[in-house]
Amino acid sequence: MQEEAQVLLLPGWQNSTEGHWQTEWEQALGYQRVQQHDWLRPRRGDWCARLEEAVLEAPAPVVLAAHSLGCILVAWWAAHSRHTHKVRGALLVAPGDVEQPGVGELIPGWLPIARQPLPFAATLVASSDDPYCSLERAHELAAHWGARFAPAGACGHMNAESALGLWPQGQALLRPLMNGTSED
Template sequence: MTPAVFTLPGWQSSGPGHWQTLWEQQHGYQRVEQHDWMRPLRGDWLARLDEVLLGLPEGQQAVLAAHSLGCIQVAAWAAHSRLTARVRAALLVAPGDVERDDLRPLLPGWAPIVRQPLPFRSILLGSRDDPYCSEARARDMAQDWGAAYHDMGARGHLNAESGLADWPAAHALLEELKNKD
């Protein structure tokens, strides 16, 4: 059975020009919608991912395509959920460093970042000049999570403002995760 693909946007969600939104439109992927994108509550976001995964047909797995706070969500969720076997793999893009002094007050309850290995395959795409996470911190997260790190160069936060459009190179990596046994 082909895995379902779910997008997990970060804080404030992903707008119309974001690669996640374009992938949803072009490939039929489903966004994990949250009750409040502006004041994200970690427990609510983790519970919502459980709900979505419980809705999968028997035997179907999911691949997660997470951006920014969505990456932090995946790590926290994987440490506590009993549903991790329902996830085949995760593409983690530009994790937001919620432990930074300037971000911690904007996203209360998200620090500390869970740093244990993920129980499924993962790739982390990082940028050398991400305003929300240094390259060194992104590499450290990838190592702690057991994710393969891919350097995307100096591309900002790897969002719509980065000019990625539907980002075929990242989608190819997602397809690789989706189809690899």
């Protein structure tokens, strides 16, 4: 019997607030948020080190549920960690395109975006009207990372303002990743 995976929530810049699907999942489903030292001035090296610690501290295999800058973190961490074997899968939601004009200046130190295929199953969910990443760009990132692409329709940045609540569609996309696959 396969050991149950632990879900680690990886918020983006400024953390996930009340009403964000990650906060809803943490409160209702008991998933663990990876706490970063500085949510307002994120440093890629610091965030990677904290993710590494969280993965190593986890008693079971993990599934990563990332939002926005958290998606960019997963790709960078996976390209540099020797512990990716502990990750069963990743749900990458509304990646924040730090290479988009204006965004890199707001969040310095996150360039370039790692583009290597992820060494675990992944699904990338993107909104057609996300101001921080076009649908075409999200599709391109999914291809680079070897992730299944799942368009979500018009949901904005898929944050608290999007009012997704417990986001059952996201939970359905997470389930197969718990078993190490991106397909049902």
